[in-house]
Amino acid sequence: MAGLKLEGLKKSYGAVDVIHGVDLEIRQGEFIVFVGPSGCGKSTLLRMIAGLEEITAGTLEIDGMVVNDVPPSKRGIAMVFQSYALYPHMTVYDNMAFGLRIAGQSNDEIDRRVRSAASILQLEDYLDRLPKALSGGQRQRVAIGRAICRDPKVFLFDEPLSNLDAALRVATRIEIAKLNESMPETTMIYVTHDQVEAMTLADRIVVLSKGVIEQVGPPMELYDRPQNLFVAQFIGSPAMNIIPGTIESTGDSATIAFANGKSVETGIAVADADKGRKASFGVRPEDLVATTGDDFLFEGTVSIVEALGEVTLLYVEDLTEDEPIIAKMPGHQQVRRGDKLRFTADKAKLHLFDTAGNTYRR
Amino acid sequence: MHPALQGLITIIVGVGGCVGYFYFSNQFLDRVLFPARGENAGRNINRANQIRPWLFMFPALFALGLYLAYPVFATFWLSLTDRDAGGAFVGLANYIQMAGEPKFWEAMSNNMLWLVIVPAFSTAFGLLAAQLTDRISWGGIAKSLIFMPMAISFVGAAVIWKLVYDTRPAGQDQIGILNAVWLAFDGGSFSVLFLKIVPLLLIAGFAVLMGLAIYQTLRPVLGREKGHGKSHWWAHVLRGVITIAALWMIWLSLGAIVSLFSATLPYGEPQTWLTIPFWNSIFLMVVLVWIQTGFAMVILSAALRGIPEETIEAAVIDGANPFQIFFKIKVPQIMSTIVVVWTTITIVVLKVFDIVFAMTNGQWETQVLANYMYDKLFRANDWGVGSASAMVIMLLVTPILVWNVYNARKETR
Numbered sequence: 001m002a003g004l005k006l007e008g009l010k011k012s013y014g015a016v017d018v019i020h021g022v023d024l025e026i027r028q029g030e031f032i033v034f035v036g037p038s039g040c041g042k043s044t045l046l047r048m049i050a051g052l053e054e055i056t057a058g059t060l061e062i063d064g065m066v067v068n069d070v071p072p073s074k075r076g077i078a079m080v081f082q083s084y085a086l087y088p089h090m091t092v093y094d095n096m097a098f099g100l101r102i103a104g105q106s107n108d109e110i111d112r113r114v115r116s117a118a119s120i121l122q123l124e125d126y127l128d129r130l131p132k133a134l135s136g137g138q139r140q141r142v143a144i145g146r147a148i149c150r151d152p153k154v155f156l157f158d159e160p161l162s163n164l165d166a167a168l169r170v171a172t173r174i175e176i177a178k179l180n181e182s183m184p185e186t187t188m189i190y191v192t193h194d195q196v197e198a199m200t201l202a203d204r205i206v207v208l209s210k211g212v213i214e215q216v217g218p219p220m221e222l223y224d225r226p227q228n229l230f231v232a233q234f235i236g237s238p239a240m241n242i243i244p245g246t247i248e249s250t251g252d253s254a255t256i257a258f259a260n261g262k263s264v265e266t267g268i269a270v271a272d273a274d275k276g277r278k279a280s281f282g283v284r285p286e287d288l289v290a291t292t293g294d295d296f297l298f299e300g301t302v303s304i305v306e307a308l309g310e311v312t313l314l315y316v317e318d319l320t321e322d323e324p325i326i327a328k329m330p331g332h333q334q335v336r337r338g339d340k341l342r343f344t345a346d347k348a349k350l351h352l353f354d355t356a357g358n359t360y361r362r
Numbered sequence: 363m364h365p366a367l368q369g370l371i372t373i374i375v376g377v378g379g380c381v382g383y384f385y386f387s388n389q390f391l392d393r394v395l396f397p398a399r400g401e402n403a404g405r406n407i408n409r410a411n412q413i414r415p416w417l418f419m420f421p422a423l424f425a426l427g428l429y430l431a432y433p434v435f436a437t438f439w440l441s442l443t444d445r446d447a448g449g450a451f452v453g454l455a456n457y458i459q460m461a462g463e464p465k466f467w468e469a470m471s472n473n474m475l476w477l478v479i480v481p482a483f484s485t486a487f488g489l490l491a492a493q494l495t496d497r498i499s500w501g502g503i504a505k506s507l508i509f510m511p512m513a514i515s516f517v518g519a520a521v522i523w524k525l526v527y528d529t530r531p532a533g534q535d536q537i538g539i540l541n542a543v544w545l546a547f548d549g550g551s552f553s554v555l556f557l558k559i560v561p562l563l564l565i566a567g568f569a570v571l572m573g574l575a576i577y578q579t580l581r582p583v584l585g586r587e588k589g590h591g592k593s594h595w596w597a598h599v600l601r602g603v604i605t606i607a608a609l610w611m612i613w614l615s616l617g618a619i620v621s622l623f624s625a626t627l628p629y630g631e632p633q634t635w636l637t638i639p640f641w642n643s644i645f646l647m648v649v650l651v652w653i654q655t656g657f658a659m660v661i662l663s664a665a666l667r668g669i670p671e672e673t674i675e676a677a678v679i680d681g682a683n684p685f686q687i688f689f690k691i692k693v694p695q696i697m698s699t700i701v702v703v704w705t706t707i708t709i710v711v712l713k714v715f716d717i718v719f720a721m722t723n724g725q726w727e728t729q730v731l732a733n734y735m736y737d738k739l740f741r742a743n744d745w746g747v748g749s750a751s752a753m754v755i756m757l758l759v760t761p762i763l764v765w766n767v768y769n770a771r772k773e774t775r
Binding site: 050051052071072073074078079081084087089090098099102103146150 | 681697
């Protein structure tokens with residue numbers, strides 16, 4: 001089985017550690033997305049799997065074999081680069097055939113594989129062209145075709161859509177999703193900083209921050225049950241509203257008191273020992289509902305209204321908070337700047353984080 | 363007046379004159395000729411802007427015309443006249459006379475040899491140095507050392523190498539390093555190893571390399587691989603030229619191997635290197651290669667740095683080894699720069715004069731065209747044949763120059 005196993009994987013450049021021991025198991029055929037802010041080490045981790053970066057410590061297994069010291073070409077991987085990395089002096093055909101020629105495949109076999117990859121990606125008409133005569137989307141397809149030709153066990157994508165414009169990005173994203181469906185045996189690892197790509201493509205998402213895995217799980221689990229403050233704020237757009245406060249009462253449904261004196265019942269169980277400790281309260285902008293009753297979470301003045309058509313974003317200045325609370329309302333809203341509004345939310349959609357940023361589980 | 367003061371005044375007058383020319387000519391254009399006011403203000407501005415580039419170009423055009431274009435035509439005219447007949451027109455008589463001189467053909471064939479060897483070795487060594495110094499910590503120092511000969515004038519370099527090739531009578535200490543090394547060989551097995559076996563391997567290796575070049579050149583034509591696009595007709599011509607040149611090199615190599623083994627080497631006798639025909643030309647070429655390698659290295663090093671790192675990483679993942687990465691990924695990507703370097707050195711080689719003049723002055727069959735021209739023009743005072751040989755040099759340089767400019771412009775696009 002062509003799974004991957006990362007055990008205590010570390011990378012340091014001299015005294016600087018960039019990856020602090022990553023443990024991860026990937027099943028065959030899984031679509032894994034590494035996501036995180038820039039500088040979190042996601043690309044470095046991918047390049048370590050590819051063999052372009054040396055592994056400082058830990059072991060990397062592909063298909064049950066430790067490949068720490070195996071050269072990239074023998075690892076059964078193929079990589080698609082952000083900048084396409086096509087060989088500019090070779091035609092599309094030669095670009096795709098290069099690896100096979102190096103491997104000493106017969107001309108007929110090369111021809112068969114290149115043409116089948118080209119037909120999958122609708123590149124048949126461009127085989128004689130040089131990369132400079134292609135558009136960005138076509139170039140990225142050639143780069144994917146070059147990877148397909150290698151018939152890899154593991155596909156590695158390093159931000160493959162970042163250089164494309166918005167419309168093309170969506171189209172290519174769907175093509176990659178289709179490709180994934182047509183190759184159920186092939187494991188794919190995909191690096192991106194774009195959470196839409198992560199949410200739509202992944203079987204499981206790996207959220208990285210500062211060289212550490214924050215959480216691994218299916219997209220909806222990450223959205224519904226983030227393990228910590230970082231994941232909660234990273235997944236979802238706009239980011240989750242976070243309000244600091246103090247645990248006022250514990251038990252099955254703890255209450256948290258904010259700096260303005262208001263206290264909220266969360267429906268989340270908190271141990272008695274945590275009474276009086278600092279905590280963070282979180283609620284997603286899309287979970288907020290406007291209300292006129294007295295049973296509200298926040299009350300504040302609207303400072304900015306962003307109408308996007310399908311949703312309207314409201315920036316609400318609570319009296320005591322520095323950061324405005326963002327509420328995402330469906331459709332068009334008859335709200336103006338300066339209006340005073342009250343918001344509430346379903347108790348099941350509230351989040352509570354302890355001092356260290358970890359989630360209080362329900 | 364003190365000469366330094368005179369120099370200062372000259373500089374002030376010269377620079378001031380230039381600044382003054384540009385300032386006042388533009389003022390004249392904008393204020394008097396096409397003033398940007400009145401009813402035709404818009405049209406006048408357009409006209410002034412059409413004329414302005416010519417104002418800036420004029421000094422350069424004038425100087426180049428006077429000192430470059432005019433001499434070309436004057437030389438051409440001189441090559442058709444005879445001094446002895448009071449400057450009378452004699453048609454192509456000078457050219458015919460020149461074609462009858464064995465010294466001219468010696469210079470021509472020597473020039474051809476220079477033309478092949480010096481650019482090839484300078485570019486190859488430059489590329490090698492650029493690649494090898496790319497990632498090592500002391501690469502910068504190595505590069506500076508290799509580049510340093512560029513700072514030495516050709517005559518200075520010739521003097522340095524004349525000392526390397528220097529000869530003292532047998533029994534005295536040899537101050538020339540080549541003779542000092544030569545006298546260490548005594549004809550024993552050590553000498554056989556270094557003077558027969560090693561050169562044999564080097565020459566054989568060179569021949570094999572040429573064979574490989576022919577194979578690589580002809581492979582697309584032989585249709586061994588599918589999927590190549592159609593190539594231009596000039597690509598076929600280029601392939602033909604490269605193949606013929608490489609075949610010639612193989613033939614020369616085989617001949618060299620035969621003569622290497624038939625030769626009995628005069629061990630223990632100091633050699634006057636610069637008087638041994640054929641080899642003395644090679645010794646002179648070494649000087650120019652020594653100078654030009656630095657130039658090739660600097661340009662090619664910059665080009666190598668410009669190759670996107672991802673293409674190399676993609677090749678690593680495709681399983682290419684370092685040699686395949688160098689020859690199939692890096693070199694093709696900097697091919698246009700290699701061509702520019704090659705042709706630039708070719709032009710330098712065609713004009714080579716100082717080295718030959720300072721080291722052998724064309725004796726012992728080392729004559730080259732530029733020195734031949736100097737001989738005729740300034741020693742024999744035969745302006746007709748001298749100008750004719752100058753025209754031949756220009757004719758040889760022009761196509762390479764055009765090709766070079768074309769490539770350099772393609773590069774910047």
